[in-house]
Amino acid sequence: xxxxxxxxxxxxxxxxxxxxxxxxxxxxxxxxxxxxxxxxxxxxxxxxxxxxxxxxxxxxxxxxxxxxxxxxxxxxxxxxxxxxxxxxxxxxxxxxxxxxxxxxxxxxxxxxxxxxxxxxxxxxxxxxxxxxxxxxxxxxxxxxxxxxxxxxxxxxxxxxxxxxxxxxxxxxxxxxxxxxxxxxxxxxxxxxxxxxxxxxxxxxxxxxxxxxxxxxxxxxxxxxxxxxxxxxxxxxxxxxxxxxxxxxxxxxxxxxxxxxxxxxxxxxxxxxxxxxxxxxxxxxxxxxxxxxxxxxxxxxxxxxxxxxxxxxxxxxxxxxxxxxxxxxxxxxxxxxxxxxxxxxxxxxxxxxxxxxxxxxxxxxxxxxxxxxxxxxxxxxxxxxxxxxxxxxxxxxxxxxxxxxxxxxxxxxxxxxxxxxxxxxxxxxxxxxxxxxxxxxxxxxxxxxxxxx
Amino acid sequence: xxxxxxxxxxxxxxxxxxxxxxxxxxxxxxxxxxxxxxxxxxxxxxxxxxxxxxxxxxxxxxxxxxxxxxxxxxxxxxxxxxxxxxxxxxxxxxxxxxxxxxxxxxxxxxxxxxxxxxxxxxxxxxxxxxxxxxxxxxxxxxxxxxxxxxxxxxxxxxxxxxxxxxxxxxxxxxxxxxxxxxxxxxxxxxxxxxxxxxxxxxxxxxxxxxxxxxxxxxxxxxxxxxxxxxxxxxxxxxxxxxxxxxxxxxxxxxxxxxxxxxxxxxxxxxxxxxxxxxxxxxxxxxxxxxxxxxxxxxxxxxxxxxxxxxxxxxxxxxxxxxxxxxxxxxxxxxxxxxxxxxxxxxxxxxxxxxxxxxxxxxxxxxxxxxxxxxxxxxxxxxxxxxxxxxxxxxxxxxxxxxxxxxxxxxxxxxxxxxxxxxxxxxxxxxxxxxxxxxxxxxxxxxxxxxxxxxxxxxxxxxxxxxxxxxxxxxxx
Numbered sequence: 001x002x003x004x005x006x007x008x009x010x011x012x013x014x015x016x017x018x019x020x021x022x023x024x025x026x027x028x029x030x031x032x033x034x035x036x037x038x039x040x041x042x043x044x045x046x047x048x049x050x051x052x053x054x055x056x057x058x059x060x061x062x063x064x065x066x067x068x069x070x071x072x073x074x075x076x077x078x079x080x081x082x083x084x085x086x087x088x089x090x091x092x093x094x095x096x097x098x099x100x101x102x103x104x105x106x107x108x109x110x111x112x113x114x115x116x117x118x119x120x121x122x123x124x125x126x127x128x129x130x131x132x133x134x135x136x137x138x139x140x141x142x143x144x145x146x147x148x149x150x151x152x153x154x155x156x157x158x159x160x161x162x163x164x165x166x167x168x169x170x171x172x173x174x175x176x177x178x179x180x181x182x183x184x185x186x187x188x189x190x191x192x193x194x195x196x197x198x199x200x201x202x203x204x205x206x207x208x209x210x211x212x213x214x215x216x217x218x219x220x221x222x223x224x225x226x227x228x229x230x231x232x233x234x235x236x237x238x239x240x241x242x243x244x245x246x247x248x249x250x251x252x253x254x255x256x257x258x259x260x261x262x263x264x265x266x267x268x269x270x271x272x273x274x275x276x277x278x279x280x281x282x283x284x285x286x287x288x289x290x291x292x293x294x295x296x297x298x299x300x301x302x303x304x305x306x307x308x309x310x311x312x313x314x315x316x317x318x319x320x321x322x323x324x325x326x327x328x329x330x331x332x333x334x335x336x337x338x339x340x341x342x343x344x345x346x347x348x349x350x351x352x353x354x355x356x357x358x359x360x361x362x363x364x365x366x367x368x369x370x371x372x373x374x375x376x377x378x379x380x381x382x383x384x385x386x387x388x389x390x391x392x393x394x395x396x397x398x399x400x401x402x403x404x405x406x407x408x409x410x411x412x413x414x415x416x417x418x419x420x421x422x423x424x425x426x427x428x429x430x431x432x433x434x435x436x437x438x439x440x441x442x443x444x445x446x447x448x449x450x451x452x
Numbered sequence: 453x454x455x456x457x458x459x460x461x462x463x464x465x466x467x468x469x470x471x472x473x474x475x476x477x478x479x480x481x482x483x484x485x486x487x488x489x490x491x492x493x494x495x496x497x498x499x500x501x502x503x504x505x506x507x508x509x510x511x512x513x514x515x516x517x518x519x520x521x522x523x524x525x526x527x528x529x530x531x532x533x534x535x536x537x538x539x540x541x542x543x544x545x546x547x548x549x550x551x552x553x554x555x556x557x558x559x560x561x562x563x564x565x566x567x568x569x570x571x572x573x574x575x576x577x578x579x580x581x582x583x584x585x586x587x588x589x590x591x592x593x594x595x596x597x598x599x600x601x602x603x604x605x606x607x608x609x610x611x612x613x614x615x616x617x618x619x620x621x622x623x624x625x626x627x628x629x630x631x632x633x634x635x636x637x638x639x640x641x642x643x644x645x646x647x648x649x650x651x652x653x654x655x656x657x658x659x660x661x662x663x664x665x666x667x668x669x670x671x672x673x674x675x676x677x678x679x680x681x682x683x684x685x686x687x688x689x690x691x692x693x694x695x696x697x698x699x700x701x702x703x704x705x706x707x708x709x710x711x712x713x714x715x716x717x718x719x720x721x722x723x724x725x726x727x728x729x730x731x732x733x734x735x736x737x738x739x740x741x742x743x744x745x746x747x748x749x750x751x752x753x754x755x756x757x758x759x760x761x762x763x764x765x766x767x768x769x770x771x772x773x774x775x776x777x778x779x780x781x782x783x784x785x786x787x788x789x790x791x792x793x794x795x796x797x798x799x800x801x802x803x804x805x806x807x808x809x810x811x812x813x814x815x816x817x818x819x820x821x822x823x824x825x826x827x828x829x830x831x832x833x834x835x836x837x838x839x840x841x842x843x844x845x846x847x848x849x850x851x852x853x854x855x856x857x858x859x860x861x862x863x864x865x866x867x868x869x870x871x872x873x874x875x876x877x878x879x880x881x882x883x884x885x886x887x888x889x890x891x892x893x894x895x896x897x898x899x900x901x902x903x904x905x906x907x908x909x910x911x912x913x914x915x916x917x918x919x920x921x922x923x924x925x926x927x928x
Contacts, residue, residue, distance in 0.1 A: 036534075039904055041714045044543030048534045049513040049905075051801045053500060068494035072517040078497070085495050092572040093490050094579070124512075124537035132541050144717035146904045176717050251592055252630040327492040328484045328594075365720075368838040370851055370869070371634045378849050378871075378927075380842045399842060401849060401873070403928055430906060447927055448873060450847045 009054075009155040009165070012074055016058055017157055019083045024060040024090065025102050027158040027287060031055045034120070034151045038127040040175070041144040043135050048124050057324070060086050061102075064095040066327075100308035103287035103318070105161045112167055114279040116192040119169040120151045126193065130173050133198025134186075138177035138206035145175020149193055156287045164289065166281045169193075173201050174426070176383060177209040182396060184208025185230065185363055185383040189424045189433050191279050208362060208384045215396040217451070218387065222443040224358030224416070226351045226388065230425040232338060232436035234364045235377075235406040237427030239269065240333045240434075242372045243407070244295050244303070246310035247330025253372050255407050258301050262407065264415035265299040268341040271321070271333040277435055278335045278424065283320065290320040295333070298341035299412055307331040334432035337422075345420035351440040353391040354417060359400075359444075360386040360393055367428050370403070378403045379428070380450055399450035414442040453615065455524045456607035459503040462528025464609055467536065468505035468512075470548060471528065472608040474758060475501045475519065476800035481567060484596035485578035487586055493571070500800040505531040508545050510538030511782075515801035549784040549791040551761045553611035558755025559618075561748060562651035566599040566621040569652045577655075581625050581664040588668030590627035597623040597655060598647070598898065604758075612760040620751060620910060622647030622896060623655045625664065629671040636674035636868060638667040638853055642692040643836045647896035647910065650749045670854060673866060680831065680855050680870035682926035687872055688823045688919045690834030691887065693852055694813065695895035695913035701876045702734075702741055703811040703911065705845035706768050706776070708783040708792075710806075719902050720843030723876065724774065726787060734774040735880025738816050741769040743778055744914075745793060745809035751896030752811070752912030754796075758804035761793035768811065772881075780806050798907040805903050810894065812914025816886025820917040823885045830858040831925055833870045849873040849927055872925045879920060887916030 009030040020026040032054045039047040056079065057070040067089035071082045127147040135143045148170070155165040173196045174187035186205035188196055241248075248254035255262070263269075273280055273290040283289045286308050295303045306314065307322035310331050321331035339345070352360060367379025378401065385397040408414075419438030427434050456473040463471035476499065483493045500517040501524055512535025516527045578595040585593035599621040606614040624645025628637045639645075640663040648654050689697065704722075709715055711722045724732070745763035747753050754763055759781050768776040779787065780795035783806060797804040824832065838851035855870035856863045892914055900909040 035905070037905055038538070040541060041716055042543060042712075043541075045510050045538035045541045046543065046546075046714060047511050047513070047803055048538045049511075049515075049803050050530060050534055051515040053515070053517040053801060055498075066493075068492070070494070070496045070498075072498040072500060082497075089493050089495060089571055092570070093493055093575050096491075097489065098491075124534045125540070128537050128540040135541055142713070142716075144713065146717065148905075174717070178716065253592075253628070253635055325492060325494070328486065328596075365843055366840045368840045370838050370871070373630075373635050374633065378838065378840045378851075380840065380847070382843055401840075401842075401847060403849075430901065448847070448849070450842050451875070 009153060012056055013155055013157045016056060016079055016083060019080055020060060023087060024062040025159045026058060026060040027102060027156065029057040029156045032153040036124060036127060037146055037148040038124055038131055039146045040131050040135065043143045045128060045131060056082065058082055058086050060090060061099060062087060062090040064099055065090045065093050066096050066099055067093065098309050100312035102158045102160045103162045103308065106289055108164050108282050108289045109291045110274040110282050113274055113276055114169065114191040115167040116169045119149055119171050119193040122149045122193045130196050130198035134173060134175050134202035137199045137202030141177040141179050141206055141209055143175055143177050148172045154281050156283065158287055162287045164283045164287055168279055168281055170279050171196050173198055175205060177206040179209045179213050182209050182212030183383045184212060187425060212384045212396040215398040217449060218397045220446050220448050222445050224355055224442060225444040226355060226358065226360045226438060226440045228362050229421055229423050229436045229438055230363045231361050232439050233425035233434040234428035236336045236338060236434035236436060237429040237431045238375060238377060238406060240336055241429060241431060242369060242375055244305050245330040245332055246304040246306045246314065249304050250310060250313055255373060255375050256301055256304060258304065260301055261299050261412055262301045263296050263299045263410045264412050266341055266415050266418055267296060267299055267338065267410055269296040269336065269338050270294045271305065271335050272337060273335040280335055284322040285324045285326065286322040288318045288320040288322065293319050305331040305333045337435040339422060339437060340418040345418040345437050348419050348421050348438045351417045351419055351438055352388055352393055354440060355388040355391060358388045359397060360388055364428060374405050375407045376403065376405045400446040401448040401450060402445060403447040404445045409441050409444055416440040416442055453605040453607060453613055455501055455519050456605050458521060459501050459524045459528040460607050460609050462525040463503055463505040463532045466529040466532035468507055468532045470506040470609050471504060472606065473501055473503040474800055475605040477603045479567065479601045481599045482596065483574055483578060485582050486592060486594045488579050488583040490575050490579065498799065501527055502797065502800040503528045503531040504803060505535045506546060507532065507535035508539055509543035510535050511803060513803040546782045547785040548781040551781060551791050554760060555613045557615045560649040560753065562619045563653040564651040566619060566652040567601055577660065581660045584661065584664035585627040585668035588665045589672040590668040591630045592628040593668060595625035595660065597621065606760050608760050614756050614760055616755050618649055618754060619651060620647060620649050621652060621654060623658060623660060625660055627668040627671040629675050631675040636671050638671040639835055640667050642895065644897050644899060647751045647898045648749045648894060649751060649753045674854060674868045677866040677868040680867040680926045682928065684922055684924050686827050686830030686919060686921050687923040687925060688827065688830060688832040688917060691891060691893045691915040691917050692895060693834055693836050694915035694918055696836040696839055696850065698811055698813055698913050698915060699897055699911065700839060700841045701845060701848055702768065703808040705876065706778055707806045708777040708779040708787060711777065712783055712786060718904055723844040723846040729774055732774045733772055734769045734877055735772045736883045737772045738883055738886045739769050739772045739880055740814040741811065742766065742814065743768055743794060743809050743811050747810045747894060747912065750810040750894040750912035751910050752809040757793045758796045761791045764793050766792050778806050778808060796909065798909060802907050807909045808911040810912035810914060813916060815889040815892050815916050817888065818885040819888050820891060823917060823919045824858055824863050825861045827858045828860055831870065832856045832858055832863060846876050870925065871927045872923050873927045874923060882921045883918050884921055885919035887918065891916045
């Protein structure tokens with residue numbers, strides 16, 4: 001067995017393509033990952049982990065019969081087995097009538113936008129320093145969360161000659177402070193570790209936690225709301241998977257109807273992997289280069305996300321949103337932005353000032369879809385809810401359960417204000433991070449209290 | 453095993469007070485079909501070693517895929533170095549509950565090697581059942597299976613040397629009908645399918661073809677069914693929904709790492725206070741919940757957990773009283789209890805953490821038929837559709853795919869969009885009928901998310917139908 005102790009991504013991919021030879025059309029992806037995550041709870045670090053691996057994925061098509069295989073073993077024997085496994089699997093399956101062909105050669109629109117070489121060198125000592133700042137900012141409170149640094153090098157080649165590659169880095173601090181039962185959260189996600197200020201993020205979380213003590217119980221009902229960016233970003237995962245996904249649209253499972261005013265004219269939604277405020281690779285799992293894609297312009301639905309299969313079905317071009325295993329999932333946007341369509345947003349204080357009686361919501365939790373077509377979801381608030389009266393943030397409110405369609409909440413006439421505080425925050429289905437501002441909405445339906 | 457031992461020795465040499473390592477080789481296969489066409493077929497192999505080193509208050513963990521001697525030793529050293537870095541934000545030193553040192557090999561039972569069943573036979577099955585569902589009127593008919601075949605070698609600095617081979621597989625199918633304003637879905641055998649530590653005989657026993665047309669017909673019928681009314685009424689849950697109810701409101705709530713605050717930032721905490729264990733009433737006297745990793749064929753079964761602790765059965769709720777938790781060696785030491793043997797990782801590259809084994813409700817003296825007969829006004833719900841529960845595992849709202857009205861002891865018309873909500877101890881306290889041993893199913897959940905980085909756990913949930921009194925349903 002010949003081993004490759006220092007696998008070079010390009011050499012690995014070319015080797016696999018050579019082994020396939022003329023027996024099938026093939027796409028080979030190589031992903032090299034170095035990941036470190038420092039986790040803290042009860043105000044000290046309790047788990048500190050790291051991982052390095054290389055993953056080789058082969059997708060091939062033999063006379064219209066596709067199959068895929070992957071391996072983390074990069075010696076010659078394992079790579080030969082990878083190829084034979086995929087060829088065997090392809091040979092016994094029926095022809096796929098929806099196979100849309102390999103991605104033809106196409107240049108990348110950008111490369112290395114989300115890469116910071118200094119971040120690749122960060123280790124557990126530096127991450128502990130960020131955690132230390134976060135914890136110190138909440139003196140007297142209990143803290144929990146994580147600091148993560150990730151470097152990913154990717155390369156994709158196919159039998160048609162497409163050859164794309166990228167390097168990306170991610171650095172995240174995300175945590176809570178707790179004052180008894182009152183929690184406050186804060187996070188920053190970026191390509192550069194130098195942008196992480198643990199103390200500053202911890203201060204935001206601590207101030208919310210301290211303000212959240214002694215919550216009052218509020219009756220269920222419809223309330224005007226100011227949703228923090230974290231809430232809006234949370235909901236955008238649902239838009240991506242159940243909404244703008246062309247497969248969901250083609251199968252009649254989505255709310256999306258291109259050409260209709262489905263959201264308030266003040267709102268636009270787009271996907272842009274090249275925006276430095278986001279992170280991730282510059283091409284999709286089929287090798288299609290990513291570019292900005294408008295989905296909603298001033299309330300008007302104008303686009304959906306395609307991979308090669310859904311695009312072929314619609315007579316369109318792939319928008320570069322294929323995901324691994326996407327033949328059954330569809331095409332997903334994982335660089336989403338929501339923002340004002342024309343004028344700049346206003347401060348969160350101005351959003352609150354316009355509310356006569358409503359709620360300021362910090363975060364959502366454990367939200368699941370009741371009906372994918374209307375996108376009615378149910379979930380709970382978390383990490384701080386506050387009553388707003390006469391434009392002033394008042395007492396904390398106990399967590400509430402909601403049952404609400406975020407599409408309906410953003411319908412024409414229902415968006416009363418957009419903040420200028422957009423940031424990257426985690427999506428609610430753990431699929432992606434999304435870039436979103438605060439929103440003031442006419443109403444949000446709360447259907448119960450967390451206590452009963 | 454040699455690689456695991458070398459990694460442990462390297463971690464000890466770099467200063468670890470305790471170390472263990474797992475070398476894993478996992479082969480997996482998955483296929484899915486929609487509307488009588490195979491959509492996706494993929495196989496995967498992964499291997500590597502994950503090393504855990506304990507220094508002071510923190511675990512350090514490092515994983516590599518390269519199993520060369522130098523790489524393995526370096527992984528052990530980096531695990532210890534990573535643990536040392538935690539000292540900058542340190543807490544009280546962790547202790548480990550005692551477990552015996554073991555040298556052993558264990559394998560799950562497997563009748564028919566799932567990876568040896570021909571791909572064409574598996575593909576024909578998926579195509580046939582989706583064709584049948586489609587023919588019955590559904591717009592989307594989907595079916596899939598998944599197989600995992602895992603070899604593990606575990607070594608600890610306390611002398612354990614354990615090898616295991618665990619084969620898991622299962623299958624699922626669903627039919628979706630699309631109306632003007634909503635969609636309706638029926639799944640078989642459940643929304644998450646049915647999985648176990650068994651061979652392909654499990655998939656054969658499901659008899660997907662016999663149920664394909666029915667799920668299609670029910671999905672179509674649901675589009676025109678009346679909605680579940682908003683009411684407070686008696687609720688009968690089928691065993692698949694009971695599995696979800698147990699998983700979310702008992703399993704997660706009794707994870708000791710959550711109770712201790714270790715998961716506070718993401719997965720959440722628990723409404724349970726450790727000081728109340730043994731004296732807190734969790735539910736009615738009919739409620740008996742065990743965590744049993746020894747059940748043959750159940751998805752949460754194994755020989756030893758990923759700390760080398762033997763699989764065991766632990767009482768969690770006995771006669772309605774909360775009496776136990778899900779624990780590992782570190783959390784058990786803090787709580788002053790024996791290690792529960794409930795720590796697992798979803799691959800060589802993830803740190804082991806407290807995970808559910810087979811958390812199940814013991815059968816009772818009743819039957820589903822008896823529950824219907826003895827209900828004058830209520831609703832029967834089955835097959836989970838949506839699930840949402842707060843970060844303390846107290847307030848839940850769950851939805852099911854289908855429901856039927858119960859009037860005067862008879863099962864009546866079908867209802868769509870059924871949901872119910874409750875507060876955990878109040879809900880479990882209202883349980884007055886529990887199905888019998890003949891209705892027991894070892895449900896398998898292959899997609900339980902927890903931890904950072906996220907890990908996907910495989911858990912089992914023995915469950916029977918149950919009745920609950922005075923439950924709020926039809927929440928909108």
